[in-house]
Amino acid sequence: MHRGTIFKPIALATLVSGTLDILWAVILTLWRGREPAAMLRYVASGPFPGATDWGASGSLVGLLVHFTLMTIMVAVFVIAARSHHHLVDMPVRAGVAYGVITYAVMNLVVVPLRFPEAWPPKPLSIATQLFAHIVLLGLPTAFITRRYARG
Secondary structure, eight states: OOGGGSHHHHHHHHHHHHHHHHHHHHHHHHHTTOOHHHHHHHHHTTTOGGGGGSHHHHHHHHHHHHHHHHHHHHHHHHHHHHHOTHHHHSHHHHHHHHHHHHHHHIIIIIHHHHOGGGOSOOHHHHHHHHHIIIIIIIHHHHHHHHHHHOO
């Protein structure tokens, strides 16, 4: 990957993956009969526990937290691909593997540390989260990184 191109794949993959993932979260939230704004406030409550009471501003903070997390996850892959070229040579394998890795980090480490009541996850939650991490984060990130790595 050319040195000057690192920010473009990170920005594009964050935009694509972040948008797909938050749309998936909204669909799941509506399917469960809940309000998307409340779901976003819950996301914000990870780093800001009082955000559930912040109204619309808490929802906006939740959206910012979501895209910040996505940026970090995407950046890790893009940076890793710079020195591990096989990641861009096999984007399906790399995307699926990275999706599983991000699922494990988020759902086995990050979420239980902040929300211990969410452990253990229910089978439907495991399935929907694996789908999101593999199909909506890992694969788009791998293919976007590949496109920029090849010029």
